[in-house]
Structures are given as C-alpha cells and as structure tokens.
Amino acid sequence: MNLETLAVYIASTLHFALPLMLAASGELVSEAAGVLNLSLEGMMLFAAFFSVWGTSVTGDPWIGLLWGIASGIVFAILQAVLSVRLRANQLVVGIGLNILALGATTFLNREIFGALSRQLVPGFGHLHIPGLSTLPLLGPSLFQQDLVVYVGLALIVAIWFVLRFTAYGVACRAVGDDPRSADWAGISVTRVRSIAILVTGAMAGVAGTLISVGDIRTFTEGMTNGAGYLAIAAIIFGGWRLWPTVGACLLFGGAMALQFQFSAATSPVPTAALLMLPYVLALLSVAGLVGRQVPPAALTIPFFGSR
C-alpha cells in the first residue's frame, strides 16, 4: 500500500467512522444513565430522512441539519416517554421504534420524493484549514473534510467535558449505577434519564444527517443499515468509556473502509466477506472476547422510585 492509498484509506476510515462516533458518544450518555436505546438506529434513520427533506425544502443543508437534529429529538422523546416515564421494557421499546422508523421514513420518502427518486440535495461545504490542509498524507484526509465533520468532532469533545466535569455528568453516572442512592440524594432519576435520551437523540440526528446529506446527498430506504446497532456495539467494545468507544468506532470504520481498499486493488478475499468484518468484530466484542467490561449496574432497569 503506497502513501497515496494510505491517505485515501485514512480519509475513508474517518468517513465511515464519524457517524458511528457521533451516535455512539450520544448513546453513551444514555447508557451511563442506565438507558439502552436500541432505537438509536431508528433515530438515525429518522434524521437521515428529515435532514434530506429539510435541505430539499429550504435549499440549505445547515437548516437540513437542524431538521435532522429536531427529528432525532422527537424520536428520542418517544423513547423517553415510553421507557422512562412509563417504564416499559427498554429493549421492546427500542425494537418497536426501529420498526416504526423504517416504516415511517419509507412511507414519507415515497409520498414526498417518489419511490425511485434519486433527487440530490445541496451538500455541506468543505473547510480548508490554511496550512494544515496542504500537509502531505494527513492533510487531505484530516483537514479537507466537510465543515459538519468538525462540528461533529466538537460535539464529541463537549460530551466528554459534560460527562467528566459537570454536575450533570456525575448525576448521569449515579443514576446509571445506583438510581436509588441518586434518588435519595435528591436527584430526579426520571429527569436525568430523559435529558440523557434527548442528548442521544440530538447526536443521532447529527449522525443521521451525515449519512444522508453529508454523504450521498439523498435518502434511500433503510439507509442507516445497522449503523445504530454498530454504535451500540462500539460502546460495549469501549467498555462504556468515551475515548475507547470512539476508538472502537474508528476500528469499525477501518473495517468498512477496507472493503473499498481491497476491491480497488486485487482483493485476496471476496469483498462481500469484508462487508461482514465490522459486524464480526462487533459480535466478538459483545461476546466479551475483547476483555469483559462492566456496564453501568442499572443499565436497562427501569426505576420505580423509592416509594
């Protein structure tokens, strides 16, 4: 592999990894607080559609991004009401919402754009960072991305900061590990968890927008294609810690990028088998073969209050 293909490989790794990184870091907030959103996939799909619609209506991808975020949050509210307020089983709610998202976006897409439409919407502009973007090798791959990529990275740093250094971050961990103690300390478990899910929804909104408007600039049915589940797997892989989770996303992204690398050159492995690679990695991590990690003690357990 020469330097040029390596640069392309790094760029495409980042390209595949970023939506996962955003979705996973958002989901990590919820999981830290004890809520598993299987509906992450649906949130992303919802946002992927609404951001395309918003961009198509207004002609501005940034307004499309806002639509995407808003739709992710709306979807998250559904999850929050069902799983936190009504204390329904989180897994059941998640699966149900994913089916709903697939159905709803498919329906709306056919109503609004037509089943066979491949109408392109305007994309995000590129950002050229003077000096850095012309660096050999890393320059084009790291510093000539869509502007929205940097917004996304900034959001991940923001999440790290909130979880690590704010009262809300501590409350999240307390609520996820020992909700009863948190309740006794005067923390509203319901509130902390609901807010966490909304954060997840917003981040999934950005991630979904990246997949549609930020990439192929159109919506196709079921286009998230399991990215939400991969993001959840990345959290397990990363042991419920933010930076290892981001690292896991990069690993999955690298595995996805590999298939293009090989198909471009002469591939020793069938490219269809490479398509499987990120999922195999995810499976291994979920099975605990990559070092067993301890999830938040109250993950997926609804809180019924101390009274």
Added chain:
Amino acid sequence: MTGQTATAVDPLQTTGRASRVRAPDVREPVLDLAGITKSFGALTALSEAALEVHAGEVLCLLGENGAGKSTLCNLIYGVFRPTGGEMRLGGAAYAPADPKAALEAGVGMVHQHFSVVPSMTVVDNLLLGRSRGILHRRLFAEEIRARAAEFGLEVDPWRVVKDMSVGERQRLEIVKCLMRRPRLLLLDEPTAVLPPEEIGSFLDVCRRIADGGGALILVTHKLAEVAKIADRTAILRAGRIVDTVPMASADMKAIVQAMIGRELGGATVAVGLDLAEHAEAAETDELPASAEASGKIPAATKSRPPDVLQIDALTYRDRNGAVRLDEITVEVRPGKILGIAGVEGNGQSELGLILAGLERPSAGRWFVGDREMTRASPAEITAAGVGIVPEDRHAVGAVVEMSVAENLCLQNLAQYTRFGLVRRGAMTAAAKDLIARYDVRGAGPETRFASLSGGNQQKVVLARELTLDPLVLLVAAQPTRGLDVGAVETVYGHIRSACGRGAGVLLISSELDELIAVSDRIAVIYRGRIVGEMPATQKNREAIGALMSGHAA
C-alpha cells in the same frame, strides 16, 4: 416548597451559645409529630404517632420488625406522605413532598442500605445533588476534609467507594449528611452492617453530633446501643408509639416488654442486650430448655454416629484467583450446633455458597453423612436433607415476587402436583399450617413474599427449610441479620428444636453473643482460614473475639 421555610439556622454552628445545655424539654422541639397516620391500602403501618425530638438529643426508636420504624423515618424524610396528622420542623409546618424537600429543610437520613454509589469517588458522591454546572472538585474535597475533621472523622475524598470497608462507607454516609449541616439526622439501623469493634466509634460520632446541637433519631434493634447512646427512647409496637422513656430512669426489661408486648426467655433478652452477665446467667440457670438443651442432649448411644457434615480441606479461589477459603476443615455432629464466628467478609459467604451448591470448591471435599457432596447440584443437596437458610434471603432464599404459599412449597413442589398440575388447595392448606406454626405475621398464603417485613420473610424461609423431611443438616448463614429481639428468639427457638430432633446445624454469624448463646462449639474464620475452635462458653468469649480480629490465641 414548605421545606424552604426552614433552612436558615445551622444548629451545628450554634454550639457555643445554646445547645451545650441538655435541658431540651423547655425549648421548642426540632421536630414535632402529632397524630401521624400512614396507611398503605388496607394496611395501617402507623397510627396516631406523636413524637418530639429536641436539639442536642439522641432519640432511639425501638420496635419489632414491621412495627413501623422505617415507615416513620420515611415519612419524616419525605419518601412517603402521611395519610393524616401534622409534622412541624423548627416550629414551622413541615410536609416534604420528596427527599429533596426534606434535605432542603435540614433533615438528613442515613439509610439501612448504603446510599453511596460504589463506582464513584467520595467527592463525586458527596457532590451528587448538591452542585450545578461545572464541578469544583478540589474546593469541595477540602470542604469534605474540614467538615469531617470537625467530628473527628477522617475521609479521603479521592477514594472510590467500592474500595472502602463497610465501616468506612458508613462513616461516609454520616459525613454525606453532615455536609448539608442538618438540624435533624435520621439513622435507620446504621449499625446493622458494622463489625462489633466499629460500633463504639460510630456511636461516639453520634454523641458528638448531638453535643454539637444536632437532633438525632436512631433506629436500632440492639438494646446495648440504646443503653449506651439514647437520651430518650420511643418504643413502637404494631404501628403505635406505646411509650417514650427517658433513659435516666429506664429499665431494659421493661423496654423489651413494651416493645414486643410479652415477656421473653432470659437467654434471648441477654442476646439482645449484648450484656455478658445476662448471657452467663442464662447459661447457668433457669433455662435448661434453650441454650443448654440443644447441644447437651446426650448423643444417645456411645457408638459414635457419623458426622452429619464433614468438610475436608476445602479451598476456594474466586474468579480473580484470590483465595477466599483456605483448607477449611470442620465437622458437625448430629444434634449439635457448630457456630462459625468471624467478621463479615472473611469467607463466610463463600462457604455458604459452596454448601448450597451454588459454587464449586477449587480443592477439598465435603460430605453429608457418608455421601460426598463436593460437586452436587443444589437439588441433590436438598434431596440429601440439607436445609439452607441463605445469607441473602432476597436473592437466593426466596422468589420475592411470588406468594408466601408458593415460596413455602417451592422445594418439594412434586408433593403438591398431580398429573403435572399444581394442587393449589393442598399448597394453601400446607402454607396456612406453616404460617401458624412459624408465627409469620401479617401474611396469608396468597400474600406476596416481598411485602413481608424482614423478620417474617426469614420465618418463611426457615419454615420451608426446617420442614425438609428428613432434615439432616441445617446451614444457616446470618439468620438473624436485621431481625429484632422477638424474631431472633423465634428463629433460634426453631433452630434449637430442629437440633433436638437430631439434625446438625452449621450456624454462620457475625454476632458473637448470639453464637455463644446458642452454639455448642464455635470455630473462628479469619481471612478464609479456620483459626481456632473451642466450646461456646462465656469464658472463651474474649479468646474468640481475639481470633475474630486476627490475633492468634
């Protein structure tokens, strides 16, 4: 919002001026309860309770399980709201909507269960619910140190709670409350989890808080603590406050009687009192039927029958490879009680799990009678006539969401099925009989197990295990934890009568006085090893205590 009317005064800072003088009755009480009633559906947990607590005093709340002590605390702390009656805090009407309002009003509570998050550091735990926005950990850590030092406590703010010992966690709970400078502190059985040597210093801290002008309500089962710390004692029975006595004029026996509404056997009073001389008296006279009887029924024949339990060099390593049990060797004779004494966490839990068939030993063997059970499943162990009263009755002892009848019959379900169908009628009848025989209160066959109080849950588990037929061996781990004097008496009564019928008993407990009162011999476990075994007499008490704390005799 009523809570916020009463935040300003900090009693702990007024030390110098007012509250050194302990003449509380002339001053306005910190907390004043009048006619407090609380019902849960048809059940009245508390009726017409009236209580006053003054600054600078420790009020002990005594009562049997289910008498309403925890309910009362939870009402004051805003977890429940009273069905009727009025509460006043510092003279103002007080009706907290939730614990948060109670905290804001200056009421702190140390719960029966720990309320610190194990995975977080001390400083994060104490910041929880007290800070907004960005945290200032360093500043707060200094505040924690300073505040703890005021009461002679030492706390390392940067430690992670799960690395701390039980005693340290308990002190942390107190510091957590003190950080908010409460005017009233509720302590719900705080000493239940403490090893004996920590209880004294814990009570000293309570005294210091009271001397500083704070008001304390201490819920406890241990009469020795009451005798040591209480200024006044309120006694609850069946949801009513039956008496409030100043300790200066208190008579312990009268208190016990007021608490359970009847007289107790002498030995058990002694156990409850933790007072050596009573236990001695019980051992020498008046009670041949209890402590004495169990063991000293002559093993009828001289030809020695086989031991009911033989543990031979049992070793257990946990998942991380740490040695939890190190070549344990003990034997239990039929009709005898062998006590395993030790501070909690020295391998008792692991021993209990192995004998229940829930863990496999790493090395060594164990036998019931002459059958090897080393790799037996729980079902095989039960079939061999081993009754198990597990340490954790919620997780292992019972299915808490099922009814009392179902729990009682769980072990010999085959007896209650015909053609694969459960015979509910027979089950209910059997359950009714057991409920009556084992004095399980407030329960019918259909009552949910989880809704019973701790003592009554334990009676249900005991009833099931003791009615195994044949019962060869009973393994009871901490069977009286969290139980009140009355229930302790019942539990040991049943264990003794099982002994009288020829079963051997392995009794694991960290309550040394109880062990001495009921066991024949005591083996001491320390860091996974049996460090000594001797007859259970008062004379050996000190030696056993020394062994428990790791001093070789």
